[in-house]
Amino acid sequence: MPESFFKERNIQFLCYHFHMDGKEYPDDLGKTMSFEEFYRRVDNGALPVTSQINMEQFMGFFEPLLQAGKDVLHIEMSSGLSGTFNSCRMAKEELDQKYPERKLKIVDSLGASSGFGLLVDTAADLRDQGMDIDAIHAWLEENKLNVHHWFTSTDLSHYRRGGRISAASAAFGTLLHICPVMNMDHKGTLVPRKKVRGKKNALKEIVEKMKEHAQNGVNYSGKCFISHSDCEDDARAAAELMQKEFPNLKEPIRINCIGTVIGSHTGRGTVAVYFFGGKRVD
Structure with missing residues (x-):
């Protein structure tokens, strides 16, 4: 999904990273490296390698939101494609202990790319319609497949x-x-x-x-x-x-x-x- 989508829907996101030609880049929606440049390099023989988001990165993303008194619903890329959801789950378990008064809900989307995005977009629609975090989480789990x-x-x-x-x-x-x-x-x-x-x-x-x-x-x-x-x-x-x-x-x-x-x-x-x-x- 483009950056404009996240701004319009008031959604925060956490970047994955990839390595190419000996350097690490964030997958920040084409800001650091444009999509055109990325695919041009791939066509010229570059072999990008992706890396998972680790537990510490999730902690750094979630904790300021919880400290600010916010509840968090996070939708993650399919566990069938990446081990990142497991890191997300471990971060949740630790933060649940540290902030028992807050809600941190996570969803394994079992999807990717704009399919994952369609689920995020629908969750934002439900939020804007006034549905609470528990109901949205339940809806996502019921309908993600x-x-x-x-x-x-x-x-x-x-x-x-x-x-x-x-x-x-x-x-x-x-x-x-x-x-x-x-x-x-x-x-x-x-x-x-x-x-x-x-x-x-x-x-x-x-x-x-x-x-x-x-x-x-x-x-x-x-x-x-x-x-x-x-x-x-x-x-x-x-x-x-x-x-x-x-x-x-x-x-x-x-x-x-x-x-x-x-x-x-x-x-x-x-x-x-x-x-x-x-x-x-x-």
Whole structure:
């Protein structure tokens, strides 16, 4: 999600970090390193390595808020992709002892990128409607698996490097212009579901997956987010397809750029679609 989103919704956030060319950078929404520069370096052979947020960093983020007399609801990236949620949980346990009069609620989103963002956005809507922290936390736990994530990519090298697909699949897929269609399963991990030949067909396939899984099918009237790793034209093409198929969308489709930490694992060429649907069960 862009920095403007967090400012508009009055949401504080904590940055992940990545290392590239011997230097550490924060994933601060493109401020320290623009997304264009990041993907240019990756194209030129840089191999970014991401790092988790540790317990001490969470303590430093949460404690001033608790000291100020505020209750905190924190939504974290999927434990199926990162060990960061465990660090968050340990920080919570310590701070619960230190500030028993305050509430510190944490949620393992079992999501990532703008799917994780869709959950954060919905939590902010509930807050603005007057729902209290306990009720929002309960709603998130009950509904987080209703957020669907469907991805496709034209660059398979980073998925191979991260173990998402095999080396053989990456080699043959690149040669034959095969684009995998993947989703986030109920454990919050990325799972290849189908192989489609050609980018246009892959984008059509993720739209078909939305028709299959969205609440009320083509009558879906909720929010839809799209994210992309420096391939905005592809994201806009997907948005056009969705607007034709889903005329009742609640708001214009929000298109975001995939940030540097997730982009370290996708490389350029990924398009992902996020929406509310039935519970993810596998």
